[in-house]
Amino acid sequence: MPELPEVEVVRSGLERHLRGSLIESVEVLDPRSLRRDPEGPERFAAALSGRVLADVARRGKYVWLILADPSAPASALAAGEVGERGVVVHLGMSGQALIKEPDAARERHLRIRMRLLTPDGAVRDLRFVDQRIFGGMFLDPLVPAADGAPGASLSALALPLLPASVSHIGRDPLDAHFDAAAFRRRLRRTSSGIKRVLLDQTVLSGIGNIYADESLWRARLHYAKPADSLTAAQADAILHASTEVMTEALAAGGTSFDALYINVNGESGYFERGLNVYGRAGKQCPRCAELPVPGVIVREPFMNRSSYRCPRCQRAPRGFRAG
DNA sequence: CTATGAACCTGCAAGC
DNA sequence: TGCTTGCAGGTTCATA
Structure with a gap:
């Protein structure tokens, strides 16, 4: 469900609440949310309990919690001395990362709960809630970014590191080190349809079905x-x-169509009203609305999902046959 | 290397 | 009121 903007809203919320927090305990309610973790729920919980979170970083749709170096003094946090592993969080289609009071009602699809002690002494829950379980968490070693630049698109500590399993993901368009010339070169090397390329997270990351169509x-x-x-x-x-x-x-x-996408405080974003084509089949194209014969948005099957476009503004290439 | 398709899951809305 | 089908903001792996 979430694409770059939604994931960044979550990352910045997590950063605000989690930096400097101590993980007191970890409860894995559904091991399927740790499917990608190499060591399993018990070792995941044991590895995190007692650790301090130094930062929350993101590249594309991947977020990771950076653990502080347990042997370094607290003052080392600001200097970027961090542990060797990160906790990768991917929201998949329906994942939520929520900050809650510990006694708040248990969510229907609560999968993982971490009990936290914040720097100002408050006790909070980080709850991973996921209806469809396409998302999840896993521990992953941090490795140097291939180009030596900060591994994350955004984070407080500009570390030249990122989780090993995120290193194949391309930089996203909001990343200060995104290479536009390399992107142009990459496009020239493939005859694939442009949307297929935009959805390929190794070319550039963060774009999903909504923002591909809107772009x-x-x-x-x-x-x-x-x-x-x-x-x-x-x-x-x-x-x-x-x-x-x-x-x-x-x-x-x-963008929130329903209660599935919410930020760490449970609030919905309101960019749905900013969408021009996605989910708007049968409605007039906002750009054509003033013309004598306005374009009407169509929905077409594409890669086992849907594509939305204005047939007037976005003409099919020569020889194109739908389906 | 590219390009499909299936698999991983749950829930909701629409149609019969 | 069922029941079935299709659809949903993603990624990965297997098969042509």
Whole structure:
């Protein structure tokens, strides 16, 4: 469910609540949420209990909690002295990371609970709630970023590290070290449809089905247009559009269609009203609305899901056949 | 290497 | 009132 803006809303909320907090205990209520953890629930809980959280970082749709170095003094936190592992959190389609009072009612899909002691002495829960269990948590070693730049798109400590299992994920468009020239070169190397490329998290990360469609609408491009047929200007237009739409969505607290996507305090974002095509089949294209014959948004099957576009603004490439 | 498809899950809405 | 089908903000792995 969540794409970059929604995940960043969660990351910044976690950072605000978790930096410097002590993990007192960990309770794994459903081991399926630790499917990707190599050592299993008991060792996961044991490894985290008693540790302090130094930072919360993100690349694309992946978030990770960085553990403080247990042998370093508290003053080392600010200097970026951190432990060797991070706790990766991926929300999948329906995951939530919530900060709650410990006695708050148990959520229906609560999967993992961490009891925390905050630096100012409060006791809080970090709760991982996930209806569909496509997301999860796992412990992962931190490794140097390939380019030596900070491994995360955003975090307080600009560490040149990231979890090993996130290292294949490309930088996201909001990352200060995103390489636009490399992105243009990558597009020229493939004849895949542009939306397929935008959804490939190794090319650039953070874009999912909503923001792919919204970016393509803003750039007036059809999802099936071969990447290697795009001009440099069109490639830049996509990059500009995706950066713009995700920045706007982030400012609005993300996109929420229902109670599934919420921030760490349980609040919904309001960017749904900023969407121009996604989920709007049968409605007029906002850009065509003033024309004599306005375009009407269509929904088309694409990669076992849906694509939304305006047939007037986003013409099919030559020889394109739907389905 | 690229490109599909299936698998992993639960819940909700629409249609019969 | 059921029951069935389709659909949902994602990723990974297996098969052509």
